[in-house]
Amino acid sequence: xxxxxxxxxxxxxxxxxxxxxxxxxxxxxxxxxxxxxxxxxxxxxxxxxxxxxxxxxxxxxxxxxxxxxxxxxxxxxxxxxxxxxxxxxxxxxxxxxxxxxxxxxxxxxxx
Amino acid sequence: xxxxxxxxxxxxxxxxxxxxxxxxxxxxxxxxxxxxxxxxxxxxxxxxxxxxxxxxxxxxxxxxxxxxxxxxxxxxxxxxxxxxxxxxxxxxxxxxxxxxxxxxxxxxxxxxxxx
Numbered sequence: 095x096x097x098x099x100x101x102x103x104x105x106x107x108x109x110x111x112x113x114x115x116x117x118x119x120x121x122x123x124x125x126x127x128x129x130x131x132x133x134x135x136x137x138x139x140x141x142x143x144x145x146x147x148x149x150x151x152x153x154x155x156x157x158x159x160x161x162x163x164x165x166x167x168x169x170x171x172x173x174x175x176x177x178x179x180x181x182x183x184x185x186x187x188x189x190x191x192x193x194x195x196x197x198x199x200x201x202x203x204x205x
Numbered sequence: 206x207x208x209x210x211x212x213x214x215x216x217x218x219x220x221x222x223x224x225x226x227x228x229x230x231x232x233x234x235x236x237x238x239x240x241x242x243x244x245x246x247x248x249x250x251x252x253x254x255x256x257x258x259x260x261x262x263x264x265x266x267x268x269x270x271x272x273x274x275x276x277x278x279x280x281x282x283x284x285x286x287x288x289x290x291x292x293x294x295x296x297x298x299x300x301x302x303x304x305x306x307x308x309x310x311x312x313x314x315x316x317x318x319x320x
Contacts, residue, residue: 125307137313138248138295183247187307190261191299192238195247 096121096188098196106202113171115199117184122162125187129158129169132181132198141182142169174203207231209312211296217318218286226281226315230298236260237279238309239271240295248295254279286319293317 097120107113117127129141142151142158144167150159157170167184179202185193210229218224230237236255240248250263254273265271268286273279277298283290293316297309 128308130311135293135316137293138311140308140311143308185248185309187309190253191236191307192250192253192261192263193240193248193297193309194250195240198247 096124096186096194098184098186098194100182100184100196100199102199103197104200104202106204107174108204109174109176111174111203113174113201115169115171115182115201117167117169117196119165119167119186119194119196121188122165123188124162125191127158127160127167127187128185128193129156129167130183130185132183134181138183174201176203176205178203209296209298209310211294211312211315213315214313215316215318217320219320220286220288222286222319224283224286224317226283226294226296226317228279228281228296228298228312230277230279230296231300231310234298234300234310235277236299236301237273237277238297238299239265239279239281240297242293242295242314243289244292246292251281283317288319291317291319 099118101116128143130138144160155172184196238253239251242248251265253261257273271281293314296312
């Protein structure tokens with residue numbers, strides 16, 4: 095059974111820092127991996143999608159990498175801003191294509 | 206660009222009542238997924254449909270049922286509501302099940318509150 099863990103569970107950093115959020119999974123048979131941002135009580139905003147054949151994707155200050163052999167993905171946020179404060183979720187497409195979500199990292203960027 | 210539409214956005218029900226949540230996928234998307242996110246929890250997969258047939262089932266209570274219609278919209282029917290059903294319910298759609306086409310596009314969610 096696929097298990098997805100995100101470390102750290104919570105993170106508080108001063109503005110301007112570069113951050114790395116981690117997503118670990120137990121079964122490397124995945125189709126893709128998607129990173130989302132969720133503001134409190136709100137919906138899911140898609141950030142980056144990495145197909146299983148890809149190693150990384152970049153969008154603006156965000157870079158996501160995927161290493162299936164080690165069961166890990168990282169989301170790198172450069173020059174963090176207070177507006178980046180949110181919960182970040184990774185989701186894996188596996189099995190019959192449903193998404194299995196990670197446990198989330200709650201990020202707070204202090205001004 | 207058109208997005209996934211969910212209605213209603215907010216719903217308040219009493220215990221033991223029934224609720225129906227609707228999802229309208231992005232045009233030309235034939236696969237629909239339903240997820241439930243309880244307070245402080247990560248989203249959990251409930252059920253999915255591909256070409257109007259159920260394709261997978263997760264931790265969906267027997268009190269819930271769902272279907273996908275000929276126009277590809279989907280409805281999640283929830284009966285005998287319990288306090289624990291209070292959650293944010295997301296619908297997602299994708300253009301085709303599997304492989305490179307499996308990016309899921311999420312709707313804004315329906316917040317269900319059971320009193």
